[in-house]
Amino acid sequence: MTSMKRLTQIHKVKELVYELKTRDATVTDVLTMSPETMMSQVRPILRSRKITAAPVISNDELLGIVSVEDYINWLTEGVPDCPVSERMSQDLITMFEDEPIVNAIINFEKYRYYEFPVINRETGKLVGIITKFDVLVALLKALDIDYSKKEISEYTRTHFFHDVHADETTLVFRYHVPGNDIKAGGEASSRLKKNLGYLGIYPEIIRRAAIASYEAEMNLIIYGGGGEIVVTIDSRNIVIDVTDSGPGIPDIEQAMKPGFSTASDWVRELGFGAGMGLPNIQSCAEHFDIQSTVGKGTRLKITIPLEVT
Amino acid sequence: MTLEEITDKLGLEVKSGQDKLDMEVRRGYVSDLMSDVIANTKEGDLWITLQVHINIVAVASMKGLSGIILINGRQPEAATLEKARTENVPIFVSAQPAFEVAGRLYQLGITGMDDA
Numbered sequence: 001m002t003s004m005k006r007l008t009q010i011h012k013v014k015e016l017v018y019e020l021k022t023r024d025a026t027v028t029d030v031l032t033m034s035p036e037t038m039m040s041q042v043r044p045i046l047r048s049r050k051i052t053a054a055p056v057i058s059n060d061e062l063l064g065i066v067s068v069e070d071y072i073n074w075l076t077e078g079v080p081d082c083p084v085s086e087r088m089s090q091d092l093i094t095m096f097e098d099e100p101i102v103n104a105i106i107n108f109e110k111y112r113y114y115e116f117p118v119i120n121r122e123t124g125k126l127v128g129i130i131t132k133f134d135v136l137v138a139l140l141k142a143l144d145i146d147y148s149k150k151e152i153s154e155y156t157r158t159h160f161f162h163d164v165h166a167d168e169t170t171l172v173f174r175y176h177v178p179g180n181d182i183k184a185g186g187e188a189s190s191r192l193k194k195n196l197g198y199l200g201i202y203p204e205i206i207r208r209a210a211i212a213s214y215e216a217e218m219n220l221i222i223y224g225g226g227g228e229i230v231v232t233i234d235s236r237n238i239v240i241d242v243t244d245s246g247p248g249i250p251d252i253e254q255a256m257k258p259g260f261s262t263a264s265d266w267v268r269e270l271g272f273g274a275g276m277g278l279p280n281i282q283s284c285a286e287h288f289d290i291q292s293t294v295g296k297g298t299r300l301k302i303t304i305p306l307e308v309t
Numbered sequence: 310m311t312l313e314e315i316t317d318k319l320g321l322e323v324k325s326g327q328d329k330l331d332m333e334v335r336r337g338y339v340s341d342l343m344s345d346v347i348a349n350t351k352e353g354d355l356w357i358t359l360q361v362h363i364n365i366v367a368v369a370s371m372k373g374l375s376g377i378i379l380i381n382g383r384q385p386e387a388a389t390l391e392k393a394r395t396e397n398v399p400i401f402v403s404a405q406p407a408f409e410v411a412g413r414l415y416q417l418g419i420t421g422m423d424d425a
Contacts, residue, residue: 183388186367190396193371210371211347218343218364271360276344283348 064088179226326399
């Protein structure tokens with residue numbers, strides 16, 4: 001792994017300690033004691049769970065913490081047995097469950113305690129405890145989820161066309177675009193965009209293909225009386241082939257001029273017909289070819305290379 | 310500045326995309342023409358428009374915009390809102406006109422160009 005990569009991993013942890021909340025690392029199954037528990041009982045209780053301290057609560061309300069240290073102090077003073085409420089530490093550092101984990105890390109550093117009670121901000125009641133170990137586990141889990149997501153996306157991106165067992169692989173997506181409903185516009189291109197995502201194609205390339213197919217789709221609906229979009233993908237190119245049997249374009253050169261439009265008023269009112277559709281398509285494509293016969297229809301064919309230039 | 314802070318400061322009504330309010334916004338764009346938005350916005354831009362029909366969601370989702378602010382109290386059409394929920398595109402409604410919304414965003418440090 002290069003040092004740059006290592007650095008981004010560290011940045012990821014930095015991001016996570018702000019993203020994750022204390023509750024994500026809080027253990028809720030906590031052994032607690034009532035204030036009436038006798039000091040002589042503390043050692044066997046703590047030993048039974050192999051822990052060094054336990055919160056003392058009454059009606060979910062945190063009253064204090066009794067620790068091995070409190071027990072030893074009580075022993076060395078040789079005073080009579082008494083309820084833990086008389087010996088527990090009441091000067092507590094607590095955390096709210098909605099604080100970012102970074103605050104827990106700061107507190108561990110600052111106070112050198114092994115654990116902090118976690119409180120619900122609204123109710124003031126004890127939710128559980130947080131330890132250094134729990135913080136570590138929460139961070140590792142979050143990193144693991146993040147890493148597997150990344151791994152999956154990198155896998156599809158680099159391997160799809162190579163993993164299919166053939167000398168050449170070609171995928172064809174065909175979309176029928178009805179000609180009447182301007183509000184259904186974008187359906188075909190948004191479905192195409194999802195497919196390209198599944199194939200793990202580079203986002204910038206997906207964006208170009210989506211923009212070109214969206215503009216072409218709107219042209220089919222507004223001017224072409226509907227038609228067909230055929231998208232052919234191989235290991236090198238995305239080819240988008242759009243045909244209609246509409247009225248055709250009398251002057252293609254004019255139609256390509258930014259701002260030129262023959263759209264009707266109601267189409268313009270919806271924000272279409274700005275005279276930018278074909279120029280937008282052209283700017284997304286490496287090869288752009290348009291053929292049109294008046295009274296017969298229009299065919300538009302564009303190519304977008306899969307390699308980022 | 311996050312969408313949530315913008316929502317608070319401009320008093321916007323949140324219509325969809327509630328779980329995306331922690332997104333950071335740096336740039337904005339004002340336009341009512343779909344192809345113009347497609348040609349001139351960048352990923353993450355916040356779009357101010359008076360159009361309320363379903364195609365605004367397709368455009369915003371395709372360009373990866375951070376959200377759409379509808380002006381003059383114009384409410385999204387039912388189909389627009391439904392699509393915005395499935396595509397998870399945040400839509401907001403402002404009672405104010407576009408000039409006012411853009412001006413207030415600019416005051417908050419949202420610009421129209423990267424080098425502004």
